[in-house]
Amino acid sequence: MKKNKSKSLNQQLKQAAMQAKGSGTTEHARKLHVKRFSSYLKANNIQIRDISQIKTKYIQGYITQRLEQGVKKRTLKNEMSAIRKVLRMENRSKLANSPLISNEALGLTGDSRKGTKVAITDIQYQEIYQKAFQKSPALAATIEIARVLGLRGEEAVQSCQSLKTWQTALTNGASRLKVIFGTKGGRPRETTILDRTRVINAINNAVAIAEKQNGKLINKATLKQAMTYWRNHCSAIGLTGKLAPHSLRYAFAQDLMRYYKAQGHSEKEVMAMVSMDLGHGDGRGRYIKLVYGNTGVEQ
Structure with a gap:
């Protein structure tokens, strides 16, 4: 440069x-x-x-x-x-x-990511969702999309660009949805539909809201402003610390683990498939087990 x-x-x-x-x-x-x-x-x-x-x-x-x-x-x-x-x-x-x-020379080795976040429980989620809805139905809709599809914050905020595509895919019987916008490193991925009815309701609700807000869920002029709104308002309703917005993704990951395990897959297969759903690739099963599979919530 x-x-x-x-x-x-x-x-x-x-x-x-x-x-x-x-x-x-x-x-x-x-x-x-x-x-x-x-x-x-x-x-x-x-x-x-x-x-x-x-x-x-x-x-x-x-x-x-x-x-x-x-x-x-x-x-x-x-x-x-x-x-x-x-x-x-x-x-x-x-x-x-x-x-x-190097991390070793600087004394940064020996730590663990285990337990840095926890998966939000259903009871905690309902409390958070109600607070979000009272503040803004659009914020609540974005949180619900993040929870049912395991989206990162930026993916959830930018999901407005995919809502109608997802609607069509669901109508056509799709079992997976493609996540394109806001992904880490710009790498598209597919995520599994676990609770079909809930996903359909979440997407239909989000579409209705976005149609009234210039096609956006977080109705801000720029992505930067939208992300600032997302971070600040999530924190204000209690999505902070160990229950940061990523706790929605942790909960989805654990739902995936139970789903794949119930299908009879081995633990190694389960972690590899969850890793792909979350956009980490199939080679990070050990990472998934450590970070997403041990968060203080019963599996």
């Missing part, structure tokens, strides 16, 4: 974060991570003006401070992933790949 010497370091980092590939949600997180790193440099009077001047010791100091602040290792792994991505975008691959700033 060509450098712009008139830009501040923070602006350079932000630009590189925006230009790296990934979904809108990934880009949003990456920008926050590099902004935090830039703020650390400024707060510690590290006077550099260009990404080419970033040194190993600056990254080491940043992670050390974050660990001392009690930030979870998993979070710091994500931050380092963002920093490495930006460094590679700026032809700093040698630094990005340096063993001196």
Whole structure:
């Protein structure tokens, strides 16, 4: 990437974060991570003006401070992933790949993702749904779509673009629906219809709402504004912490596990199929079992 010497370091980092590939949600997180790193440099009077001047010791100091602040290792792994991505975008691959700033060297190994989120229970979901409906029927409809199809937040917000296609597919007897918009890395996938009646009702309701809102579920001018609304209002009704919006996806994943298991599939097959439904590919069964299958809810 060509450098712009008139830009501040923070602006350079932000630009590189925006230009790296990934979904809108990934880009949003990456920008926050590099902004935090830039703020650390400024707060510690590290006077550099260009990404080419970033040194190993600056990254080491940043992670050390974050660990001392009690930030979870998993979070710091994500931050380092963002920093490495930006460094590679700026032809700093040698630094990005340096063993001196590997997760092991930075003391970020030994953590586990097990239990970082939980699957929302049916009772919890009904409470959340009612709060959402009182605030906005459109928000409630988006939450229901996310729950019945196992969608990520951005997928749910952008699902308005697929609602009528899904309606037609359901009318034609489809057992799976294609998720195209808002997917991680822009990779389309298919998700299994578990409760057909509930899915039909959710989609029909969402279509009716979107038709009154310029074809949108979250009626904002831009995707960025829609995602900000989604995150803020989900948090306001209680979808936060371990019950973040992703808990809807965890619950769907566990429904899938029970469904495939009831069909007589082996555990390995179950995890592989769930992984594909969630958009992780068939080779991440162990990851699925650890992250989605052990969330404190009886299987």
